[in-house]
Amino acid sequence: MTSKGKIYSRDPGAMRCLSCHLNSLCLSADLPLEEMAQVSDIVRPAVTLGKREVLRSQGAAFDSLFIVRTGSLKQVVVTDSDEYLVTAFYLPAELIGLDAIAQCVFPGTFVALETTTVCEIPFDLLDQLCDLSTVVRRRCQQCLSHEIFDERLKLHLLLCRTAEVRLACFFEAVSERFRLRGYSPHHFRLALSRSDIASYLGLTPETVGRVLVSYQRQSLLIAHGSEYRILDLEGLKSLAAANGRRHRHREA
Amino acid sequence: MTSKGKIYSRDPGAMRCLSCHLNSLCLSADLPLEEMAQVSDIVRPAVTLGKREVLRSQGAAFDSLFIVRTGSLKQVVVTDSDEYLVTAFYLPAELIGLDAIAQCVFPGTFVALETTTVCEIPFDLLDQLCDLSTVVRRRCQQCLSHEIFDERLKLHLLLCRTAEVRLACFFEAVSERFRLRGYSPHHFRLALSRSDIASYLGLTPETVGRVLVSYQRQSLLIAHGSEYRILDLEGLKSLAAANGRRHRHREA
């Protein structure tokens, strides 16, 4: 398709990644300088999205991966039976579009939850880069594999959990994601609505609300709109770990 | 580590893949002859496992991917809170170990559900092959990406489903997996126990049993031990699609 030659000419905007505050978390994390420069070169300048603006629609041809710089997005899948399902959400430095590679089509719609900027990485260029650099290829592989395991285990755990435990797991994970990105793990704004959280966890908005109230009564966390303040992270963690329910299996 | 040269010398056992009955489904599917030969060369002769025998244990160093030739296996994860969770199972031609790549450790124990044979693909060799062949690399990428999306959507769907619908989804998916592999989609043996199925779906064995009885009363499917006969696949599918429950969202 596209000509294969010379995909990285050192242009003025290059080395963008090096100076980016997310540098250490991104796709380019831990890459040697040379490779990081190569990745830098194929990254398009950041795009800004307004709240509720769509980055890519479900079914659109897969052209690029994206990395969140600021703000956040959710992935919404509309199923055959016209259900509206929030299947993922993305915070700064997180990679969008990995699930589109196989089918060459975006499996869901990506919607900005607030004013958001994203870097675009054209996939055909990244693909060429993978051919040239083993390090980059491995890094991509790692990102892919990491998501598989992460998702699988978490979702399987949630399947047999009560609402109270599901939310504890959710906030524990979110808090950790913020912490890794250098934000406070105890106090953050999460632009997902209660309905979004409910959809993501397979609950109803009412139940989510009720559990939040019960958390507040237990002095675990306080929710004010989209502001969340975790008072007792350890308490939340033990709630999340407490195998919230049933199933007394033994080893194989 | 290992020397990079000449990883594919045409040895007598080569072209194994070409003559394998699973050829068209496997990792090697759709590869040009030359690449298929290369993959063939790094595949180790099939290993046989007895029932309940462990292929790799949770936490073991990641060394190889495996492909099921005959039989089946389950992946069991023991969580921090000592829960025993069935997170995946594998039928012939399916790829084991993709979720181990990121952490370089197997995230769960792989147990044979019956007498089973698997092909082993040493990962360091496959990795080298990816460096040499774009086609192989893309194919690996595809396998990885496919799992992400598949799992995510299915599990999120299950989260807000009743037991009746969860099992319908389960059998629809299993039937399809058998069909793709050339077996009857209507009649198959599934070596997973009721407890395994329950764990996989986040239910209790009792509930699984009760739903199976209700299916039988509705003439949807008949279960005799590990033999399953689907009488009304369409009925099962519509049950699975019927958004088994709640949540009336609108588009974004």
Added chain:
DNA sequence: CGACCCATTGAGAGCATTCAACGCGTGTGG
């Protein structure tokens, strides 16, 4: 300022779990 969406609260119903008991088949050890 009105429409609409989101969040919250309450009451009732339904579904799945829990707990308990039983029959069956298999594998083990005497």
Added chain:
DNA sequence: CCACACGCGTTGAATGCTCTCAATGGGTCG
């Protein structure tokens, strides 16, 4: 070869969690 233990599958009754439905108030957008 047989007895027994054990895991698996099944069934029943009761509890409890979460959904459903409904109504209200607050915030936002047009």
